[in-house]
Amino acid sequence: MSDHTLTVVKRSSKKEKPASDQLVFGKHYTDHMFIMDYEEGKGWYDPRIVPYEPVTLDPAAMIFHYGQTVFEGLKAYRSKENRILLFRPEKNLQRINTSSERLSIPRIDEEQVLEYLKQLIEIDQDWVPSTPGTSLYIRPFVIATEPNLSLAPSKTYKFMIILSPVGSYYAEGINPVTIKVEEKYTRAVRGGTGAAKTAGNYSSAYKAQEVATKEGFSQVLWLDGVEKKYIEEVGSMNVFFKINGEVVTPQLNGSILEGITRLSTIELLRSWGIPVIERQITIEELFQYHKEGALEEAFGTGTAAVISPIGELSWGEHQVVINHRQTGELAKQLYDKLTGIQTGVEADEYGWTIEV
Template sequence: MSEQQLKVIKNTSRKLRVPEAQLAFGKEFTDHMFVMDYSTKMGWHHPRITPYESITLDPAAMIFHYGQTVFEGLKAYRTEDDRILLFRPEKNFQRMNRSSERLSMPPLDEKLVLDYLMELLRIDQDWIPVTEGYSLYIRPFIIATEPNLSLAPSNTYQFYIILSPVGSYYSEGIHPVKIFVEEEFTRAVRGGTGTAKTAGNYSAAYLAQKKASAKGYSQVLWLDGVEKKYIEEVGSMNVFFKVDGEIVTPALNGSILEGITRLSIIELLKDWKIPVIERRISIEEIFEAYKAGKLEEVFGTGTAAVVSPVGELTWNEQKITINNGQTGELSQMLYETLTGIQTGIQTDPFGWTVEVKK
C-alpha cells in the first residue's frame, strides 16, 4: 500500500446524538476522525480515517512542553437541496502551512489533505445539521509528538481533523456585542506568532478576556503591543469600521491573523464598489470619529459568527454606543450575503464554495 493511500476503518459503534436544538459549540463530535503521521525520514505518511477516540502520547511529547502546534477552523454547510458545501477550504490549508512555517513545522500537501477531508465528510455526512443556521465545524490541527525535552523542533508530528456539529452563533438573530479595549495585556507583536493560528496566542488572551467578561463585555479588542495605540483585532475576529461612508480595517502588519472571512468581506465590499481601506488605525481616531458623528458602524468578522456587529466600545474609561446599539445596514447586508453564499441560498459569483460530492 502506498504511504499516501487513505485507509478507512469504520466505527461499528455509532454515538448517540444530541438533538440539534441542544447543540453547543465544540461539545459534540462525530463518529470518525482523520489522522496522519510525520517523521523526518518518511515525511507525511499513513493517512487514515478511524473511529473518533482518545489520543495516547508519551509524557515527554514536545507538544506538552514547548507548545509546537497549529490549527484551523472551517465549516461544512448543508444546503436546502441537501448538498454539502465548504467555504474557501483551500485558504484554510494555505494559512495552516503559513502557521506551520512560523512554528518550524512541516508543510502539508494542501490538495491532498483537502481530498482526505472530503472523504471524512462523506463518511460522517449524516452529522451535518439540517437546521437553518447550523453547520459542521471542522478542526484540523497538528501536534509535535516526539518524546524529547531538548529545546528544538520535533522530528515527529501528527495531523488530525475532527468534526463537531454546532448550533447557530446567533440563536435569536444577529445582534451587536459589547467590546472592551484592552490596554494592559498584549496579544502579539510584530515578528511574534500573531500571524500564526497557534494555541499559545489564545490561552495568553484568557486573562484579559476574564477581566472583560467580569465587566460585562463579550470580547476584547487588542491594541498593538509596542505603543498600545493602534487597533489590531478582537480575540476571535478581525475588525472593521465604517467612518463617514468609508470602510477601514487594520492592515496586516505581522501581528494580526489573516482572516479568511476578513478577506472575503474585503473582496465583497470592493465588488459592491464600497470604499474599503486597509491601514493603521488608532483607537483615538475611532473615538474622535464618534465624537464628530462620523462613526457609523463597527463589526467583526470570523468563521464562528461570520459578521458580528459591535454596539458598544469602552476604552480608557470612555464608553461609546455605535448606531444606537443596533445592527447597521451594511453589517446586516454583509452577513446575509456571505451566509447566503456559504449555505447555497444565494448564488456564488466568486467561486468560493466547494461542493463535497456524496
Template sequence: MSTLHIEQVAKRKTIPNTSELVFGKHYSDHMFLMNYEEGKGWFDPRIVPYQPISLDPAAMIFHYGQTVFEGLKAYRTDDDQILLFRPEENVKRLNRSSERLSIPKVNVEEVLQYLKELVKLDQEWIPTEEGYSLYIRPFIISTEPNLSVAPSKTYTFMIILSPVGSYYKEGIQPVRIHVEENYTRAVKGGTGFAKTAGNYSAAYKAQEKATEEGYSQVLWLDGIEKKYIEEVGSMNVFFKINGEVITPKLNGSILEGITRKSIIELLNSWEMKVSERQISIEELFAAYEKGEVEEVFGTGTAAVISPIGEMKWKDRQIIINNRQTGELAKKLYSTLTRIQTGKESDPFGWVVKVNN
C-alpha cells in the same frame, strides 16, 4: 497521493438536537489522522472512529506548545448538497502557520481530499436548520518524546468535526467589546499572524477581566505603543466611518482571516470604499464624537459577522448605532451565509462541493 485507509465505527452515536448544541462540545463519529517522521515525511493517512489519543508524557507539545490549527465549516444546502467555504485558504494558512512554528508543511490538494472524505463519511452530523453548520478543526501537534528545546522530529495531523450553532449566545446581535490596554496579544516578528495555541491561551487573562465586566470580547491594540487597533480576540474587525469601511492592515501580528478576506472582496465587488490601513483607537473615538462612526463589526469563521454595539476604552464608552445591527453588517452576513449555504449564486468560486 497516499492511500487513505478508513475504519468505520461499529455503532453510530446519537446525534444531538440542534437545541442542545453548544459551540465545540459535541463531536462526530470519526476523525482523521496522519503522521510525520523526519526523513520519511507525512504518511499513513487514515479515518478512524473518534477516540482519545495516547501520547508520551515527554511529547514536546506538552512542554513547548509547538502546534497549529485551523477552523472552517461544512454546510448543507436545501437540495442536500454539502458545501465547504474556501477550504484551500484554510490549508494554505495552516502551512503558513506551520512554517512559523517550524512544523513541516502538508500537501494542500491531498489534505483537501482527505477532509472531503471525512465530511462525506460523517455528513449526517451536518445540521439542516438555518444558522447551523459542521465546524471542522484541523490541527497539528508535535509528538516526539524529547525535552530538548528544538523542533520536534515527529508530528500528528488530525481533523475532528463538531456540529455547531451560533458562536455567540446573542446570535447576530450586537456584542459589547472591552478595549485592552495592559496585556499584549502579539507583536510584529512574533506569532500573531499564525493560528497557534499560545496566542489564545495568552489572551485568557484579558478575556477574564472583560467577561467579569460584562463584555463578550477583547479588542487588542498594538503591543508597542498601545495605540493602533489590531483585532478582536476571535475576529478581525471592521469600522464603517463616514461612508468608508476600514479594517486594520495586516502587519505580521494580525491573523489573516479568510472571512476578512471574503468581506473585503465582497465590498470591492459592491464598489464600496474599503481601506486596509492603520487606525488608532483615538481616531475611532474622535470619529465617534463627530458622529461619523456608523457601524463596527467583527468577522470570523465561527461567528461569520458579529456586530459590535458598544466599546469601552479606559473610562470612555461609545454606543454604536444605538446598539442595533447595522444595514451593512446585515447585508454582509446575509450575502456570505447565503453563498456558503448555496442559497445565492457564488460569482467568486468560493464554495466547494463535497458530495459531487
C-alpha cells in the same frame, strides 16, 4: 508525502446525535476523525480515517512542553437541496502551512489533504445539521509528538481533523455586542506568532477575556503590543469600521491573523463598489470619529460568528455607542450574503464554495 493511500476504519456502532436545538460550540464530535503521521526523513505517511477516540501520547511529547502546534477552523454547511458545501477550504489549508512555517512544522500537501477532508465529511455526512444557523465545524490541527525535552523542533508530528456539529458561536447571534478596549494585556507583537494560528495566542488571551467578562463585556478589542494605541483585532476576529461611507480595517502587519472571512468581506465590499481601506487606525482616532458623528458601524469577522456587530466600545473612562446598539445595514448585508453563499441560498458568483 511518502505514502498517501488512505485507510478507512469505520465505527461498529454510531453515536447518538444531539438535537439540533441543543448544539453549542465545540461540545459534540462525530463518529470518525482523520490522522496522519510525520517522521523526519520519511515525510507524512499513513493517512487514515478511524473511529473518534482518545489519542495516546508519551508524557515527554513536545506538544506538552513547548506548545509546537497549529490549527485551523472552517465549516461545512447543508443546503436546502441537501448538498454539503465547504467555504473556501483551500484558504484554510494554505494558512495552516503559513502557520506551520512560523512554528517550524513541516508543510502538508494542501490538495491531498482537501481530498482526505472531503472523504471524512462524506463518511460522517449525517452529522452535518440542516437547521438554519447550524453547521459542521471542522478543526484540522498539527501537534509535535516526539518524546524529547530538547529545545528544538520535533522530528515527529500528528496531523488530525476532527468534526463537530455546532449552533451559533455567540449567544447574541447577529445582535451587537459590547467590547472592552484592552490596555493592559498584549495579544501579539510584530515578529511574534500573532499572524500564525497557534495555541499560545489564544490561551494567553484568556486573562483579558476573563476580566472583560466579569465587567459585563462580550469581547476585548486588542491594541498593538508596542505603543498600545493601534487597533488590531477584536477577540478572535478581525475588525472593520464604517467611517464616512468608507470601510476601514487594520492592515496586516505580522501580528494580525489573516482571516478568510476578512478576505471575503473585503472582496465582497469592493465588488459592491464600497471603498475599503487597509491601514493603521488608532483607538484615539476611532473615538474622535465617533465624536464627529462619522463612525457609522463596527463589526468583527470570523469563521465562527461570520459577522459580529459591535454596539458599544469601552476605553478606560470613555464609552461610545455605535449605531444606537443596532445591527448596521452593512453588517446585516454582509452577514446575509456570506451565510447565503455558504449555505447555497445565494448564488456563488465568486466560486468560493466546494461541494463534498
